[in-house]
Amino acid sequence: MFRPLAITLCLLASVSAVEKTFLNPISEGADPWVTKNGKQYVWCHSEGNRGIALWVSDRLTSMGQKHVIWTAPESGPYAKEVWAPEIHLLDGKWHVYFAASDGKNANHLAYVLTSRDADPLGPYTVHGPFATGDGKDGKSPNIWAIDMTVLEVSGKRYAIWSGWDAPGTDKQFLYIAPMKSPTELSGPRVLLAKNDDYLWERTEEKQESRGLAEGPEVLQNGGRTFVTYSTAASWLPTYKLGMLELTGKDPLDPKSWTKRPEPVFRGTDETYGIGHSCFVKSADDREWWHVYHAKRDKGTGWRRAIFVQPFTFGADGLPDFGKPVAPGTPLPFPSGESSPTPKLPVSADFTQGHPKGFSYYGHLQFVAFEKDGMHLGTVPEKPVNDYRSGEKLVLDGGEFTDFEATATLRFVKGDRDAGLLFRVTQPSVGFDAQSGYFAGLIPRDKMLVLGKMDGKGWKEIGRAPVELPAEATHQLGVIARGPVIKVTLGGKEVLTVRDESYPAGTVGLRVVDTHACFSKLEVKTVGGR
Structure with missing residues (x-):
């Protein structure tokens, strides 16, 4: 006793006692994606590389309730390594784009889940793989692809992703292709930009190291279209964001895109290995918020956590992301949001x-x-x-x-x-x-x-x-x-x-x-x- x-x-x-601020990081995870659905936020995450889960919340600073919407089959071409899902509402239905393989990274291709109706919690059917390779059909051969996202501009829809230039090279570039529908491409891929124009785009930021571009994400504001991308090494603190802007009329013409000569967001001594961003408005649509992951360790590896912080647009119309906030730094709740x-x-x-x-x-x-x-x-x-x-x-x-x-x-x-x-x-x-x-x-x-x-x-x-x-x-x-x-x-x-x-x-x-x-x-x- x-x-x-x-x-x-x-x-x-x-x-x-009154909560007026929140602290980062708000969650564990990598390759975050969140979108607004009315008054709610819908987060999309890989479920242990074997499925996809949506977390639904009334607030951007909390992931809310977990709902597993899809579990990969035990075997097959999309049974393993389910990476970087993101959810989009297109043509009245929800579409979850993701990459998956049979367990071998070299076999990664892009797939999409389609909801039955306007309910993001499903049920869903799987489509793919997308034709992200060479040849007129995009499948001769089909080539490694991850991180697919959707660009809508001038009434047309395009897919942008990170892919290898040829089978087995392990060299990642950004590609774009027109979309026939949310589940199918309608033309061959186009190389969007080189991956090593600048030293900071190389994995170890050295001349002898290779370039790498992945995690493309669309940001549109004031009639301008930007695509941020993650570059350098995701497994090292050198990971950072570069940015392209659509300055021409045809998104399928690489000359229509202008690359910023400096990173638009890079790590600090306290918050490093930052990347794979997405962008979303506050609850009342008055503020822009930047969602990204950062490494937990300065050594090699992929242990990461999710951060959210506000950003603005400068007088020149360009996004100003500032510096990544240090863990444990109090930030005011997003505008229109309260505990x-x-x-x-x-x-x-x-x-x-x-x-x-x-x-x-x-x-x-x-x-x-x-x-x-x-x-x-x-x-x-x-x-x-x-x-x-x-x-x-x-x-x-x-x-x-x-x-x-x-x-x-x-x-x-x-x-x-x-x-x-x-x-x-x-x-x-x-x-x-x-x-x-x-x-x-x-x-x-x-x-x-x-x-x-x-x-x-x-x-x-x-x-x-x-x-x-x-x-x-x-x-x-x-x-x-x-x-x-x-x-x-x-x-x-x-x-x-x-x-x-x-x-x-x-x-x-x-x-x-x-x-x-x-x-x-x-x-x-x-x-x-």
Whole structure:
């Protein structure tokens, strides 16, 4: 048995309860794509290289709820390596362009999913591959292609993608072709631009290294058409954005495109390996926002996270992307967007799927909603570019001061922390990337721990020994009333602490290098509903 342990620690309040800003990165992931659908944002992501998921949100700063719309077959030409999907509403239906292969990169080609109707959540049918090769038919032979996007200008539609110049060369250039329909090209490909006009377009920014161009994305404003592209090495910090502008009348004529002589967006010492951008308006259409990924490590690799930040157009009509924001830097919400303000009581049953109003921060493959609840920190059999980051699911916009919160959980694999976040503000991707408190169970130490985070680090403020039988289901609770915080297990008080650092905030669930299943979260006023 355990006895309540009382600890007192008094600090000055340091955080406002009202969320007015957010922090980057907002998610794990690479090759981000987001578009507006009425008042909602629709994010499109590869589902572990084996499918495609849409995340639907009311806000640009949160990816919202996850919906898997397509799973690749077990075998075949588009069964593996599903890369860089992006969704477009064309001719009244949604079209998801993606690249896939049979498991060998050299066999990557471009495909498209088409929805049945105007519902982005499907169902979908698959079409392709597109004829992205040589010859009049584009298939003699068909040639490697990734990162396909759509350009609409002067009433006509074109596909732009990154492709090899010949089979097996591994040399990436930007190509363009006219479209007969959203699922078919109507003419041969045209080389849009060279990939090594400038030293900064080469992988290591050296004369002896090769040029590389990929991730084309369209940006149109004030009657002008731009195409940004990612260049240099995606696996190195040298990755950056170049830009072309359509200055002629015919998009199929390479002479109609003018390349900017300098990068339009490049990394800093804090945010590097940036690329594969897309561009979207704020909720009220008053602001432009830049969405891109950045590397997590300065070494070789593809572990990345997603950033969003505003940009403007200069007096010359050119986009001014500025510099990539440093992780953890507060930014105002996009114009017209505000953090929601949920009211108590809150009850979330995770056995029914991903509830609306909760945002996930962590590796996209490390969360799953099953019949028995939300599996947080679950590691798939074959993870893609994985990393741990204190995976968490957080209720959007809560500003709770005095409340009771209870989480029902069990440990599946691992013996580190799993438990409740509370009085939390400004959550982001990272172990301690939030301000607020965490009460967690640690099977390894048979301990309950309480601590606080300031967005950069962790400080323990109390712990107590507890019994944690293997495979048992636990009810972990927090009762917060002013500066007094009580932590309960199975309804019995275990730990009491006095701390004034964080007077209010939202609630959530979090794991630390552990896989736990959460079936329920309930939050109510102290002593009431």
